[in-house]
């Protein structure tokens with residue numbers, strides 16, 4: 016168990032806005048007297064209070080639910096997206112995971128498709144663009160058949176859920192040396208590929224989403240696997256394999272991998 | 280003034296059908312010329328925007344977060360109610376309606392609550408069609424579990440992430456409309472004012488949270504889906520950015536705020552572990568299906584590890600006091616009892632501020648796998664936060680602020696008293712009376728957004744087409760609203776500049792004041808309220824407001840991402856809302872549901888209503904002091920008429 020009060024040396028990426036150059040700035044003695052029970056973001060809250068009190072600009076970071084489900088927070092901690100604990104978003108990380116006296120590096124997600132807004136905050140609207148290209152089942156609001164008229168085995172439903180649990184935080188992109196969004200996109204493709212509701216748009220969905228992913232400037236997947244290791248929801252690499260199979264299958268079936276040419 | 284809720288005539292079960300039959304429609308070729316603003320992209324907002332977009336309207340959506348998918352609805356854990364009666368345990372529309380009315384302690388509008396129960400089944404069908412991966416039985420059918428305040432099993436769920444899955448379904452439908460060109464998205468925008476022109480809501484003013492730009496947006500109608508104001512307590516289960524600002528600015532433009540003192544305190548949250556804490560984490564109510572609540576019989580045992588306290592020395596107080604509902608009593612009852620136990624000295628844990636929620640019996644009877652399948656992610660979350668393994672040691676839980684039943688007043692069509700301003704989801708006051716039953720907020724948000732707003736709003740546009748002239752955003756109403764927004768931001772900057780000149784012990788950060796506001800609200804307008812402390816709370820709110828403006832220091836760059844500036848604006852609004860909450864709680868001289876006035880309780884310590892004098896909705900009209908701050912409020916009443924249910928004293932024994 017860590018001691019009751021810990022001191023840390025922070026090195027934080029400071030960048031005023033999208034256009035400015037950024038740099039790592041040293042904070043040797045603001046993160047002092049930190050209780051091990053503080054969450055990582057609460058430690059940052061405290062550091063920011065101290066910076067504001069002395070008239071300095073606080074470190075910009077974003078967060079919302081602070082329980083690992085909204086996907087807002089995202090900080091590269093010591094080179095690892097969301098920090099050292101597996102299956103844990105930065106907001107659920109606690110200072111007891113560190114040792115007294117540690118130097119901690121804080122950086123934003125780094126990817127061309129995620130421009131920095133300020134300091135540790137990045138713009139992930141490229142993810143919305145991918146979702147827009149097919150991350151749904153096309154149904155209108157209105158009367159629908161009874162929920163139990165579609166029977167779905169528990170195993171299939173659980174499998175779909177395991178993909179659907181993605182929180183869209185972007186850690187997979189930040190962890191990938193190629194800044195690929197394959198785990199994110201693969202998870203959504205897989206959810207609907209296994210469910211009966213997803214079948215009518217199965218080919219169109221994967222072709223469009225994969226193309227959009229490329230258009231947004233995300234890199235290619237080269238099977239490194241860092242994405243799953245960084246994922247706070249432990250989304251499995253199988254989702255990428257499935258997306259690839261779905262893609263090949265769709266291109267063959269529809270005559271072209273290009274959604275504009277394929278008969279989707 | 281007495282408010283008219285505009286409820287259709289006829290028997291309860293025919294009201295909504297009759298209303299829909301009488302609604303006017305907008306012709307398909309006219310819809311693309313009608314602009315609708317939807318503020319908020321939680322369940323209520325995303326479902327409204329998707330449905331209105333599908334109908335062909337030109338929809339603009341706004342949210343604070345960087346993506347609409349991050350709305351606070353994403354955090355809902357336990358489930359969503361519907362009257363499917365799949366388990367064949369006797370559920371029906373009437374029963375869900377009745378449970379909700381009774382759960383709300385007879386302070387909700389019968390017609391709205393009935394319609395909610397009517398729509399509940401369609402919501403499940405809609406979500407299933409969207410591919411929402413609800414929990415299933417081995418045979419492939421949808422699974423159910425139980426929630427508090429009900430004796431049937433009617434709650435649908437997706438592990439402990441029901442809100443996430445429902446929201447991604449609604450968000451997906453909305454993104455499909457973005458792709459189709461009917462919906463445009465404006466993320467990282469905060470609505471800072473409502474524009475009212477010729478008495479109608481015609482637009483909003485927003486601030487782009489990335490670059491500080493103040494923008495004008497015009498519309499023929501505005502739908503406000505901005506969630507609840509529970510973050511006024513600082514510590515709550517709500518997300519960090521949840522706020523009351525959008526609703527409050529509408530209130531200051533004339534919309535009435537209804538029952539602001541009705542706040543739900545959720546019984547099962549992880550207790551506070553220290554001063555620095557920024558939020559409290561909910562442990563879903565569904566856990567009470569299998570978890571048993573207890574404290575030691577003997578105060579001297581409170582320090583002992585729970586495993587050393589034998590069965591015979593434990594007080595399962597909910598099972599003892601409420602044999603019929605046991606651990607599944609409604610939230611207000613469970614919360615008050617937990618507080619009672621802790622106040623009487625039976626609190627457990629390092630700070631003696633909790634009661635146990637124990638799964639040992641369930642693990643023995645049903646097996647660890649069963650528990651893991653049902654609650655795995657909640658157990659994991661608990662362990663991450665506390666460092667304790669709930670499979671081995673009982674959870675420690677305590678009540679925390681969770682949901683607000685109060686909100687902007689709306690009529691049966693979900694329109695506020697400002698024509699053209701519709702309010703849906705947690706932001707309105709409509710369906711839950713003085714206490715909401717578990718798993719019914721998701722239901723309400725989606726019922727409002729998928730099945731009510733699209734029809735009632737269309738009717739408004741059709742009926743008022745001659746009064747909704749073309750506007751450009753250059754009208755004086757827009758100039759004034761934008762000016763006011765800019766002035767409000769500048770006031771914060773100026774205050775900070777002034778206060779920086781003062782000695783440091785006369786300065787406070789936004790968070791300092793925010794935490795004190797939270798404490799003040801919790802102590803006085805919390806689980807229990809009483810006349811004297813409420814009176815003093817009204818004064819203390821005013822003093823704290825004064826102190827805020829005269830001591831606050833914050834980073835003042837207005838043209839960049841600046842979280843402190845955002846939060847400062849929200850705290851300034853909360854400081855006004857807090858006064859109204861205390862006033863509302865003071866004026867309601869009865870106990871009802873979550874509003875527990877210590878002066879009004881039965882011999883057994885249950886809430887004692889006064890139907891004679893308080894069977895109404897309190898809707899407050901804002902009065903400005905000429906300087907942008909509240910001078911006071913006028914009370915308007917909507918009388919609650921119970922035509923179909925008989926008012927009774929709630930009993931869960």
Ligand SMILES: Cc1cc2nc3c(=O)[nH]c(=O)nc-3n(C[C@H](O)[C@H](O)[C@H](O)COP(=O)(O)OP(=O)(O)OC[C@H]3O[C@@H](n4cnc5c(N)ncnc54)[C@H](O)[C@@H]3O)c2cc1C
Nearest residue numbers: 319320321322323343352357358470506704705718720721
């Ligand atoms: C931890 C937790 C668990 C819960 N579990 C359950 C459950 O199991 N079952 C259940 O029925 N209910 C549950 N609830 C309650 C339920 O989640 C909420 O009441 C419901 O999701 C609210 O939905 P909403 O659409 O009204 O608002 P929200 O989801 O809160 O969305 C508000 C939206 O408004 C936007 N917004 C706010 N202010 C502004 C502004 N000024 N300008 C622009 N945009 C703005 C936000 O960005 C967001 O998009 C839970 C609540 C919590 C806190």
